[in-house]
Amino acid sequence: MSATEQHENAGTPLDLHDGSRYAASLRLSVAPMMDWTDRHCRVFHRLLAPQARLYTEMVHANAVVLGDRERLLGFDPVEHPVALQLGGSEPALLAQAARIGAQWGYDEVNLNCGCPSDRVQAGRFGACLMREPALVGDSVAAMIAAVVGLDRAVPVTVKCRLGVDDDHDFDRFMAFIDTVAAAGCAMFVVHARNAWLKGLSPKENREVPPLRYDWAYRLKRERPHLQVVVNGGIASMAEALAHLGHVDGAMLGRVAYHDPYTLHRADAALRGVQPRPRAELLRALRPYVEAQLAQGVALKHITRHVLGLFHGQPGGRAFRQVLSEGAHLPGADWSVLERALAATAGQRRAA
Incomplete structure (x- = not known):
């Protein structure tokens, strides 16, 4: 069976008016991972998980606007539903990049507000944006305005952390969410840890700060109109499925790459079919x-x-x-x- 034959809807952009398919793609997704989730990886993951939503590696908005778009944005039609993750903090530039991504056929444009690396801090984007909710709101509003009027609806979403460094204030986290939601964002992927901007490497930031899934669960309870996908530390099919009792979706990260059959088993369980050898x-x-x-x-x-x-x-x-x-x-x-x-x-x- 070829990659294109894996799923009856593969090879076509996601129709947001098809509520069942849209909801299904939110239930299971694969995180954007630098140097890993390139186009070859995503085609393989699509074979493993016909319904899951796939994400590109983070691409800076400036690169999208000025760089080699085929190299940066090209993808195989079988990857649908596939989202483009952007990095950046300039609303006008992000708006240009979002429109380009939508025109290239991506089903979603996601703004990174969670990466803690030194490079993103130097560029004032990624996790440090958790401290600037008004700027994120302005960026999201500009991105949404840029994709309005295209042939199909393309949602603008945000992937974020719970906070930065020793900020453990749930109300501040909710204020960030509410500010960005007021700008038009209806879906948040929550990496359920803080990001430490000093003293921890990106790898340590994925492992050391404690997980607090209860914050994501509470967000969904208190803002039921928002779509909430939880990410961070999910290491098994059982864990992924358990999260679905509390939020709209579970996003797998490293486990989907290091043990990709876990991704396949989770997708098969959600579709009610037997895993393939x-x-x-x-x-x-x-x-x-x-x-x-x-x-x-x-x-x-x-x-x-x-x-x-x-x-x-x-x-x-x-x-x-x-x-x-x-x-x-x-x-x-x-x-x-x-x-x-x-x-x-x-x-x-x-x-």
Whole structure:
């Protein structure tokens, strides 16, 4: 089965008037992750999760306006529903980038108000925007105005933290939400931790600040008209599904990349179908791989995203080893993946 055949609605932009499909795509999503969720990764994730919403890596608004748009924004139609995440803090520039993203066919434009890296702090965007709700509100309003009048509705959403540094005031968090919601944002992806702008690396910021899912749950209770998606520390299918009893959606991050079969199992559970075997899922990627190879894309750029498919399984290490050693060689083709699957099968039989 090809990637395009995975889902009957794949390959078409998300129709926001189709309430059931829109709601389904919110229930499970994959977080934007720098250096990971590129177009090859997203096609693989679409095979694993036909209904999930996918997000690009964060792209700065200035790059969208002035840079190589095909390289930065290009995506395969099978990725729908797919959202573009923007970074930036200048309303006019964000508005331009949002309109460009919508014209390129993205189903959502998301503003990053959660990344804590030094680079985003230096540029006055990302998590430091949690301290400037009025600026975020102005940015969201400008972005919404920029996409009005296009052929289809494209929502502007925000991904945020609970606060920054030692700010543990729920009322301040709600004031941020209310200010941005008043500007027209109806959906918030809440990474349920604070962001520490000093003293912690981006990796530590994903692990050290304590998780407080109860803040996201309370946000949904007190503002039921808003769509709330929770993110941060979700490490299993059971955890993802449990969140859906409190909020509109669960966003998987690192687990979707390091153990992508978890993403598949969660999507299958939500659709009420049996999970497919790992080898079958990988072979469904073959038409895409061969099409990319024909365009001159090196195999290693695709296979780096599938290394975790057999995570925790007999033969998982052999699978990764074959791919790691073979995909970077000149002329590497689909046969490398078949050898990796064969190594995995041999290990499973031996076990």
